[in-house]
Amino acid sequence: MNITSEIWNSPSDYLLSRAPDHPVHFFAPAALQAQAKRFLEGFNGLVTYAVKANPEQAVLSNLLAAGVNAFDVASPNEIRLLRELAPHAVLHYNNPVRSKTEIRYAFEAGVKSFAVDGFRELSKIQDIVPPAGVEISVRIKLPVSGAVYDFGAKFGATPEKAIELLRNVKSAGYIPSITFHPGTQCEDPQAWVAYISAAAAVACAAGVTIKRLNVGGGFPAKTASGAHDLEQFFALIDKAVAKAFTARPALVCEPGRAMVAESFAHATRVKSINEKGDIYLNDGIYGGLSEFPVLNVQRSYTVLAPLSEQRSKTKIPAQVFGPTCDSLDVLPNKLTLPIDIADEDYVIFQNMGAYVNGVTTDFNGYGQLETVTVLSL
Ligand SMILES: Cc1ncc(COP(=O)(O)O)c(C=O)c1O
Known part of the structure; x- marks a missing residue:
């Protein structure tokens, strides 16, 4: 470009x-920086940006300037891009399917957080990445609606499978966390409430205290019918987490579309x-x-x-x-x-x-x- x-x-x-x-x-950089500030000020947790939504250097630089310093990356190329631009940025590799070569690349580039939704992917990571200080988030999926299209068809473990996976993550010595993605352009905030309560139930059934809960991307961008009240989504997420968990995990979000679309x-x-x-x-x-x-x-x-x-x-x-x-x-x-x-x-x-x-x-x-x-x- x-x-x-x-x-x-x-x-x-x-x-x-x-x-x-x-x-x-x-591209209106001021609009992007304002939206980044909205997430940073409104979301009660770590705001990461899903690079795939728009990997343009000017976008990444403006997000960094606005104070976003953590990113969800999907591939070695996205890792490379970020390492060149912001060598110390925190990177989460949350594409749950990777080749061994890709895992090795991420490990050597200092990535310390990975998502998985299957036992084979977990064991591939175990072969390459020593557990000390490394977070593995189990990605769960639910049959919830609300998104314009659902990501559950491709990724995510059912709650039953996630319970086992989470136990395995913990017993392998990694930092256990849970992640989900309600599907892109998710206009119904109740989808987050359903996911948060399922995540709490998975952690409880597994007998594992999770360190973090990543509530995904999926936040809706403005359409012809108007803008969404993202602050209402943030408040509902916060409330649902407080209600569902006795030991409250730290929160992470990884918006792509809602961060960048309107700029x-x-x-x-x-x-x-x-x-x-x-x-x-x-x-x-x-x-x-x-x-x-x-x-x-x-x-x-x-x-x-x-x-x-x-x-x-x-x-x-x-x-x-x-x-x-x-x-x-x-x-x-x-x-x-x-x-x-x-x-x-x-x-x-x-x-x-x-x-x-x-x-x-x-x-x-x-x-x-x-x-x-x-x-x-
Ligand atoms: C793991 C992950 N996180 C975040 C996102 C960003 O989603 P959205 O653009 O709907 O916010 C995606 C999109 O594919 C994703 O796969």
């Missing part, structure tokens, strides 16, 4: 002045409009809009005409395609757009900071992502 050193007032300032024909990712907007441009009124954008599901087919949330968007002309207030639903030759490259829901939208207009999507960098491909020769810094979005 290519980040500009100039700072613009707003996305429209840049688009009207430069008329870029490629998609542009607009980016993503501008696409109309390439063409056909006779039926279908719109072809210069970006689609293989690029910056890759989450649209998998994450069923309504995004806010606005239209900007290249000479700032006013577009009609009358809007109609339009089918929207991406730029590639693949017929799958279509947005799952129609967008409601001004009736007189035209070629070269911009469609600017809000809350686009998460899971865009890192998942954008160059399929069909597209996918060059320029990031422009702005004061506000």
Whole structure:
């Protein structure tokens, strides 16, 4: 990704002045730092950032500047990235499946916290990482709803299995902890309450006092229907932990989406409009809009005409395609757009900071992502 050193007032300032024909990712560092402070001040525990949500160096540097100094990493490359940028940052390797080579890399890079959800993964860690001072968090899963998509299908041990795993972690000499992830964009705070009470029941049944409880990412970012009251989520988590545990574990959270989404907007441009009124954008599901087919949330968007002309207030639903030759490259829901939208207009999507960098491909020769810094979005 290519980040500009100039700072613009707003996305429209840049688009009207430069008329870029490629998609542009607009980053507002002040918004990111404000959101980091919200987590740091509101969450009663250690705030770590899930790097996969947006591994861009400018994002990591701004989080560090805001006071976030612990990170959830998913791979050796993310470990390397952090070690280069912040050699002393605390790293939690919470992708529960790793090769032996990856475990060795993490160990040599000083990682002292790992998540597991299976006996084989635990024994791989035991073969490589001596237990002194090393935390192993057992990742549990529950059949709870509330998230836009559930992570339980891929990761997590059932409570019954987690009891055994936790006992094994403890008897192997590691620091025992529990972790969970309620699923991304989880809009129902009761999902955390259910997980916290299950985590307490697992620890109790295992006869193990856990050092920490990692309540995951999954915090919801703003959508077209508005922002979520994250402070309400934090308060509910705190209360649920106090109620469920007699020996209160220290808390950890690892937000990705809710930390970074709202500090980016993503501008696409109309390439063409056909006779039926279908719109072809210069970006689609293989690029910056890759989450649209998998994450069923309504995004806010606005239209900007290249000479700032006013577009009609009358809007109609339009089918929207991406730029590639693949017929799958279509947005799952129609967008409601001004009736007189035209070629070269911009469609600017809000809350686009998460899971865009890192998942954008160059399929069909597209996918060059320029990031422009702005004061506000
Ligand atoms: C272990 C772990 N932690 C945190 C996150 C971040 O989740 P979110 O972006 O929903 O906050 C993820 C996302 O995949 C994850 O796998």
